[in-house]
Amino acid sequence: MKNLLTLLLILTTSYLSAQITLQGKIVDEFNTPLPFVNVVLKNTTFGTTTDDDGKFYLKTPKNRGLLEISFVGFQKQTLKVNQKTKFLNIVLREESNQLDEVVIVTKPKKRLKKKENPAYKILKEVWKRKRKNGLDLVNHYQYKKNTSIEIGLNNLDTLFLKKLFKNEYKQAIKEVQYDSDGINYYIPIYINEQVSNIYGNNVSNAVREDIEAEKSEGLNAQGFVFDRMANTFQNIDVFQNDITLLRKSFVSPLSTDGFSTYDYVLYDSIVDNNRKLYNIYFFPRRDGDLAFQGNLWIADKSFSVKKLKMKVHKSINLNFVRGLTFEKEFEVRNDSIYIPTKNAYEGDFTFLDKNDSNKGLTIKKNITFENYILNKPLSEKFYEEKIEKIRPNQYEKGDAYWDSVQNDESKKTYKLIKNVKKKKQIKNITGLINTVSSGYINTNLGFQVGPFWTLFANNQVEGFRTKLGFRTFVTKDDRFRLTGHVAYGFKDKKVKYAAEGRYLLSYKPRIAIGAAYQKDIEQLGSTLLNTTQLLGRSFGTAAVFSRGDNYFLSNVEKIATNFDYQIQQNLHFGINLSHAKISSADERYFSMDYIDENGDIQSKLTDVASDIYLTYTPGRFVYGLGVERRFGKNVFPTLVLNYRKGYKDVFNGTHNYDKIQFKYNQPILLSKFGILDATFEAGKTFGNVPIALLSPVPANQSFSLVKDTFTLLNYYDFVTDEYLAGHFEHHFNGYILNRIPLLKKLKLRSLVTFRAAYGTVSAENKAINAGNVNYNAPNKVYYEYGFGLENIGYGNLRFLRVDAIWRSNYTPPVGSTVAPTPKFAIRIGIKPGL
Structure with a gap:
């Protein structure tokens, strides 16, 4: 054992005496320390790099060798070192490179650790x-x-x-x-x-x-x-x-x-x-x-x-x-x-x-x-x-x-x-680009015809419907713009029409006024909150194909005016005044009857109302100086607060009521994980009013996806006078599917959705209902959830989206004429870029 220890001591001493311990500092010609310089003992695996101060420390088992100092952009140096070498001061000279030289660098085949x-x-x-x-x-x-x-x-x-x-x-x-x-x-x-x-x-x-x-x-x-x-x-x-x-x-x-x-x-x-x-x-x-x-x-x-x-x-x-x-x-x-x-x-x-x-x-x-x-x-x-x-x-x-x-x-x-x-x-080329992107065809006569995607539709009341729209257009900065349409239903054989004019009264402060007249069929309750749009924007009468029958349409004859004042950029205050005569578009299938204060049954109502609203869209990019402004594709929140009051006996108004509504939309960018689009809506109606003035939960019986609506509900499945709704969509922008070897070649993107609604309807409003819609409120939360694929298409045209959607259970009220809705559906959305 003693001899073995002696032998180990001799070998250890020899090994230590053969080691080289090197220290040094590397600078450039201006005496500036160089970090990250490679310092390697040539033909060995021993090496290091300089720190932020240009200093290095290297310990090797060799007793001599060639020390190689290299750094991209500098001339390589080679120095002889041995056991006597202790501290090195090294100056590297620059190579003659230029900033604008053309180089080709490819993605590394082997990924280095950070x-x-x-x-x-x-x-x-x-x-x-x-x-x-x-x-x-x-x-x-x-x-x-x-x-x-x-x-x-x-x-x-x-x-x-x-x-x-x-x-x-x-x-x-x-x-x-x-x-x-x-x-x-x-x-x-x-x-x-x-x-x-x-x-x-x-x-x-x-x-x-x-x-x-x-x-x-x-x-x-x-x-x-x-x-x-x-x-x-x-x-x-x-x-x-x-x-x-x-x-x-x-x-x-x-x-x-x-x-x-x-x-x-x-x-x-x-x-x-x-x-x-x-x-x-x-x-x-x-x-x-x-x-x-x-x-x-x-x-x-x-x-x-x-x-x-x-x-x-x-x-x-x-x-x-x-x-x-x-x-x-x-x-x-x-x-x-x-x-x-x-x-x-x-x-x-x-x-x-x-x-x-x-x-x-x-x-x-x-x-x-x-x-x-x-x-x-x-x-x-x-x-x-x-x-x-x-x-x-x-x-x-x-x-x-x-x-x-x-x-x-x-x-x-x-x-x-x-x-x-x-x-x-x-x-011709620029005209085609504008037509494809906007849907309007320029006539060079001061107006445009369109949009062409609303030209045809179909519903149970009108049958096949054709609609021709127009808008005046001289330049994008027109102070006055008139829009309108003429429509005809081949089943009811009636002509419908509407027109809306808006004028920019003042550039600063920015004040716009508008007036509209409408005599058309409309799907009431397709949206919960509508502030600045004087004419109805109803997808319920615009779809070519729909799920089930829909007779729940209304005749609306309306006169409306708007005053909009820009307090500051993206902060607007406005007032709407409207007079609307509302009745069922087909009383054989859809009754809007109600009991008035005298106990008589009425089938028509006249809604005379005012709206006072406030909209706030901080950070929204706005351009254009005409009455019709354009908005950029940036991400911004939207906050809308609206107070509506109905007036009885004013211009033959039939109901007094008050309604407060609130809407908040917030897109949230989550870096590489995508974008979450969240919307909250709430509202309450004070007073006894018939179905036309209540707040149905927005349904969607078309086969296309419509924002802030419920796909697996029929129109008027839920009727409320007090509601709370939330809509959430998270778009992963390829974060998940781009990591799956085979699927990533398809360049698809995934998304998930969740929508929920809660609401009530008062006993007083139920009591005056004499129509064939039995009020059913979502006093137990109703929700829909699903997942989808987007970016579907060919080449550069990838604007299709397909969603699979499920819903929670709910029971229609006893005696309801509404057919049960499916528990599952596939829906298609179209969302062009830019």
């Missing part, structure tokens, strides 16, 4: 600073912002250009730009430019934007579609964990949870203007995830983003979208403040599929920032003042102004647009 990935250490430093970076580091700032939005036709060949320009082809081919592929051509058809001055106060969190000038040219007057498409690109804040785009939540490449969605590759580091930049590429871990692909440059020391390029991955199927790209650039000020200098967004939209050979529509949005002034405070009152655009021509400037600010390329674009907008082929 802490093993050198990009992780860099991104961790970015995360520490991203809430306090750039202009957030100064108290006050000013700059000029130039915004250009351009829409054009892409992927055009010479054959199309020859047909378009004919005798002017030779000259035009010199002016027409190449497409992004450098092979086919691109023709702009619309452009809008805006120059504004921005003033910010970080102390009080106030931002003021003064528009200096605005100009537009091209084919944009036929409809709203180009506005909506142009406003697809709002400000993309990559420093947020999630980026909202087309009402979907994309994970930002700078998200603190980015490693669960992306693969990162630290490709290179270079010196640009004496500043070191790290180049990191990022790729979605799974094709089809709502994520981006691209690269970003991060500055050393400050760990600020210098430049970023990214695009929506082709595997993501967004309706009509062939491609979306984003680019951001920043510059340094005062050694540490990185401020934005350029934002560039580009979208490529096609109708059928993503095939690169198909013609499409390009939307370009470019924003440049210049003339920065930092830490020059202005008065507090100055920042509080808001200058709003209230008239379409408010910021028009003469040619002399634009000649001084536009470059030659912009001037050529305007010249080309003025030429092509007169061409018949271009007008």
Whole structure:
């Protein structure tokens, strides 16, 4: 045993004496410590990397060797080391790389663990600073912002250009730009430019934007579609964990949870203007995830983003979208403040599929920032003042102004647009785009016909129904708009009609007034709350195919007026006054009879009422300056509060009553897990009223999905004068199905739904009912639940949705003429993109 211990001691001593313990520090030519440098003993498995201060520590069992120091973007060094080597001061020299060099980096085949990935250490430093970076580091700032939005036709060949320009082809081919592929051509058809001055106060969190000038040219007057498409690109804040785009939540490449969605590759580091930049590429871990692909440059020391390029991955199927790209650039000020200098967004939209050979529509949005002034405070009152655009021509400037600010390329674009907008082929294409997106056909006579999807319908009272609608339309900013329709039922052989006119009385404050007349058949109770819509919007009379028979329709002859006052952006106060004569559309099957205060049975009523409402939609993106405004596809909550009062003996009104209603909708973005759309409704009616003035739980007997209705109820299955309802839909946006090997190829997305209603009806209201609907209230909660698949279709057309729906049990009242509803159903929804 003693000899064995002696032998072990000798071997251990020899081993320890053969070890090399190395320490050192690695810097660049400017004596700046270099983190993440690879330090390896050549031809061995022993190595390490430098820490944030450029220091390293390495212990090996060898007694000599070659130490190899390497870092992307720097010249590799090799040093001889032995047991006498103790501390090394190493200087690495930069390689001669340029910021704009073209490189191809592919997604790594083997995924590194987060802490093993050198990009992780860099991104961790970015995360520490991203809430306090750039202009957030100064108290006050000013700059000029130039915004250009351009829409054009892409992927055009010479054959199309020859047909378009004919005798002017030779000259035009010199002016027409190449497409992004450098092979086919691109023709702009619309452009809008805006120059504004921005003033910010970080102390009080106030931002003021003064528009200096605005100009537009091209084919944009036929409809709203180009506005909506142009406003697809709002400000993309990559420093947020999630980026909202087309009402979907994309994970930002700078998200603190980015490693669960992306693969990162630290490709290179270079010196640009004496500043070191790290180049990191990022790729979605799974094709089809709502994520981006691209690269970003991060500055050393400050760990600020210098430049970023990214695009929506082709595997993501967004309706009509062939491609979306984003680019951001920043510059340094005062050694540490990185401020934005350029934002560039580009979208490529096609109708059928993503095939690169198909013609499409390009939307370009470019924003440049210049003339920065930092830490020059202005008065507090100055920042509080808001200058709003209230008239379409408010910021028009003469040619002399634009000649001084536009470059030659912009001037050529305007010249080309003025030429092509007169061409018949271009007008036909843009007209078709507007018709497909809005449903209205332009007549060039100051009005449009449509929407064409309400042209035909069928119900048990009217039989086959045809409806022709119209609206006046000169420009999207019309102060006056008249809409209406004429309908005819081939079974009842009656003509129905309605018209509604609205006029913008004042731009500031924004005041609109409206008046409407309607003589038509309507499905009452299809919605619980209706404030600003003077005409009935009833899907019950618009469906071509329905489940079961529906005779529960009403004749409605109504006169209504509306006054709407905008208190501030997205906060409106309004008053409606209405006079409506209501009766059953077919008394043989549907009786609305009630007992009046004299004990007599009445079959008709006259509802004279006023509504006072308040609507609040914070954060909603609103555009358009006419009486009919448009809303962006951003995510925002909606709050509506309405008080309705009925007047008896005023203009022959038959009932006194009061009704209070409340509605709250809140879409909740849950990052990569999708979006939850939640709606709550509540209401109470005070007074004794017949069925036409009560609150039926909204049913849906059509085979299509309708928001905030119950699919497995018949009309008037539940009648209430006090109710509470909730509708919840969670859209996973591919989070689940994209992780199932076979299903992910179909690019489907899953969703789950839950809807519930609770309500009561008073004994007094039951007592005056003399019709054939026996009141049944959901005094035990009624609910429906289901799951569905969306993003169904072909190519770029994936707007179909299919839901499987089940319901809870309920018992119709004794003597009810309503047929039992199914306990399970399959329903289809259509939801186009944009």
